Every structure is written in structure tokens, then in C-alpha cells.
Amino acid sequence: MDFKELQYVLAIAKNNSISKAAKELYISQPSLSKYLQNLERNLNIRLFDRMGNNFILTYAGERYIECAKDILRIKKNLDDEFFDIVNQKKGRLNIACSIVRSPYLIPQTIPKFKEIYPNVEVNFLEETESNELDRLVSNGEVDVAIFNYSKDNPMLQCELLKNEEITLVVSRDHPLAKEGKIIKGCNFPWIDIKKFKNDNFIVNYTDQKSGEMEKDIFDKLGIKPKVVLKTRSVECGIRLAACNFGVSFALETHFKYSDLENTPIYFSIGKPKITTKLFAVYRRKGYLPKYVQDYINIVKKVV
Template sequence: MDFKELQYVLSIAKNNSISKAARELYISQPSLSKYLQNLEKNLDINIFERIGNNYNLTYAGERYIKYAREILRIKKDLDDEFSDIVNNKKGRLNVACSIIRSPYLIPETVPKFKEKYPNVDINFWEETGSNKLDELVTNGDVDIAIFNYSENNSMLSCELLKNEEIALAVSKNHPLANEGKKIEGCKFPWIDIKRFKDDNFIINYTDQKSGEIEEDLFDKLNIKPKVILKTRSVECAIRLAACGFGVSFSSETYLKYVNLEKKPIYFSIGNPKIKVKLFVVYRKNCYLPQYVQDYINIVKETI
């Protein structure tokens, strides 16, 4: 067994197709098909079940994939550690974050990182649903993920980056726009969100961490919101709130970087405020090269 063999099988499983895997691996389809046939013959098992042009994993294939990922993860840890020992200057960093955070996270952190590590490649996986991010880390697709992690995966470790306050965005022309109170510890004027129970709400989808947070908030406050629109874009929701189309939510970190010509009023909400934890998440007991740790420090300084 060699590492190329593992990568070939993983690519076929991921793409569910020989032709797509061949394109991804930059080899010919006949060569990849022959390679798979020889592998299955040598192992005396079928890794895939062929249904038309689809390649579906058998039970044996599922077990193969599980160990293949683990073997490649261990190899990567070894390669990273050796690279760190030799010169600590070459490597690759794969980062996952939500597509909501990427517009400010990438431009604010990558130039600083590349200035320090010009020969370390950095790649971003931007997901529309934050709830997929822990899976990317668990599977070894990325080294770290940055999101509002719920700390419920025994295979992962996390490091707190920031306690983020959740703010309510309201049009400057809203009847309650000037009703906020200054409360110590709140970033914005505070208001009782129950006063907006009859307003239209613009919210995110619940497969996004922001939408999940909003749903939890409504449940805790026993509010059944009148949802006028669902969107995956926090900026879209804020812009609509600024125009008086409804009210919406956002984390303070996002508000730090969003640039709007027509700005809404922001309120702190809760008792006295709603906070969520922003984490950097990585696989438990894995080796983190120095450049990964330095990138995490850059993120901490930025947000």
C-alpha cells in the first residue's frame, strides 16, 4: 500500500465517479480504472459498487476510507512536524470559515500571514452553512476552522478567539430608534427586544450558525417572530433593516468591518446582552506547525 493508492480511492469516493476523480488527479480515466481494478484484485474485496457511472462505497470501502483518512492525517502531521523542525518556513494551511466571515477575515489576515510566511500556501474553504465546518476539520479537509463552535465533537479541540455580542439592527426611522439605554458592559445602547415582537424580522437559515443563534434567542425569550425574509447574507439583512424593511441581527465582529452608506441603529439585547463564543477549532491531539499557531494569533489580533 502506498499513499498514492489512498489518495486515488479517496478521490473516487469523494467524486462518486472515475472520470471526475481522474480529472481531479490529473491522470487518464483508463489508468485510474486499471489502478482500482488491480487494487481490488490484490485486496480480494470490492471497494466500490458500480451503478451505471456512479461508484458507491461498499461496507469494506467505507472501512477503507476511514483508515485511509487516518493514515494520510498521520502522514501530514509527520510532514508538518519535520518541516517545522527543518526550517519552519514551508507548508500549507487550509482554513475553513463561513462565507459570511470570509469578506473581512481573508483580507484582514492573509496579507499579514503571507508577509511572515511567503512560502506557506494558505487556502480557504468558505461554507454557506457554518454547521458543516466541524465536519471539514474532523475529516482532515482543513487544518483549522473559525466559527461559533458548540463544543460537542469529541474528536475536536478548540481555542476561544472572542466573546461576540449579538446586536439588533433597526432603521433610524423606526419609532424605537432613540429608545436605547446606556448600560455598562454593553457595546451598543440596550433595549428590550420584546418591544419588537410585532416587527417583521429578517433572519438567516438555521443551517447557518447565525440562524441557529437567532432561533435559540427567540425560544429563550418566548417570541414567535414574524419572519418577512430569510437570507444567507448578514449584510443583505442589515441593509434591509437600514431601509426599514424589517429588523435583523449581526455579530459585533461583522459590524466592525461592514461599510454601509446608509447605516441602521444598533442595539444591545438580552440580559443585559447576548454573547456567543467565536472559536478556532482543530483536530484533537494533532500537531500544529508554528505557522498555524501564528495565523491563529493574527486572527486574534484582527477581530
């Protein structure tokens, strides 16, 4: 079977369009149309229904796509293994993380990685919705994703990077700013979050992992927050809290590399603190090149 054939059909299915797929594949639209016509004639079955300019998968097309992804995933595993056998310094690394983490994760890890593997191509996917990251790994679109994974997918392997503490972010001008207590086991001064029940909260959206964790905290502690603003940016929440617009939440690695002139107070909360696990997530049965594991080790040192 021609692997190019699989890639062509996948591109058409992805774009639902011959013209868009042709642009993505850097070939002419007539060439791609002819290629698909010949393929369907040889298979004696239609892979797509034509609805105007839209190409919709038939049932046969859906089965073709499922098998094509499996075949290309096996081919990639073999290619990666051959890269390692022939020359450890060559390959392709596809990484994904949330857009919240990318501002510090990319500059803190990629330069270090490229010093070791200058000839490994690196692609970084930044997702606005953390819940999409496991799908990218499962589908083979990325080699590894860095995020707070909480599901149980038998297809995926999780490597613990760090237990991250979830902190409450408060302005230094807040009336409760100096009421934190030093408690053993907490990385920051501890405070009872219920004292802030009447405060305005800056929160993330619940389709983000950070927003999901915030909602879980409120639910567990029986707090109905007064939400003054929702944002997808953790840094925005930190900066607004620092200027006393409200209070927000942040994982400790989110502000580890922040450089604010007006630094807020970070409090441990919970009994005695609340943590979440940060993982490197990759496919369980996929071949893991040495350079992927080396990248994971770099992330461990950074976070």
C-alpha cells in the same frame, strides 16, 4: 503502502466515478481504472460495486476508506512536523469559515499572514452552512475553522478568540431608534427587544449558526417574530434594516468592517446582553504547525 494508492481510492469514493476522479487527480481515466483493477486483484477483494458509471463502496471499501483517511492524516501530521523542523516558512494552511465571515476575515488576515509566511500555501473554504465546519475539521479536510462552535466533540480543540455580542440592527428612522439606554457592561445602547414584537424581522436560515442563534433568542424571550424575509447573508440583513425594511440581528464582528453610507443603530439586547463565543477549532490530537498558531493569533487581533 503507496500513499498514492490511498489518494486514488479516496478520490473515486468521493466522486463515485472513475472519470470525475481521474480529472481531479490529473491522470487518464484508463490509467486510473487499471490502477483500481490491479489493487483489487492484489487485495483479492472488491472495494467498489460498479453500477453503470457509478462506483459504490462495498463494506470492504468503506473500511479501506476509513483507514486510508487515518493513515493520510498521520502522514500529514508528520509532514507538517518535518516542515516545521526543516523550515518554519514552508507548509500548507487549510482554513474554513462561514461564507458570512469570509468577506472581512479573508482580506483582514491572509495578507498579514502571507507577509510572515510567503511560501505557505493557503486554501480557504467558505461554507454556506456553519454546522458543516466541525465536520471539515474532524475529517482532516482543514487545519482550523473559525466559527461560533457550541458542540462538544472530544476530537476537537477549541481556542477562544472572542466573546461576541449579538446585536439588534435598527434603522435610524425607526420610531425606537433613540430609546437605547447606556448600561454598564454593554458595548451598545441597550433596549428591550420585546418592544419590537410587532416589527418585521429579517432572519437567517436555521441551518446557519447565525439563524440558529436568532431562533434561540426568540425562543428564550418568548417572541414569535413576523418574518418578512429569510436570507443567508448577514450583510443583506444589516442593509435592509438600515433602510427600514425591517429589523435584523448581527454579531459585532460582522459589522466591524462594514462601510455603509446609511449606518443603522446597533442595540444590545437581553439581560443585559447576549453573547456567543467565537472559536478557532482544530483537531485535538493533530500536530499544529507554528504557522497555524500564528494565523490564529492574527485572527484574534482582527476580531
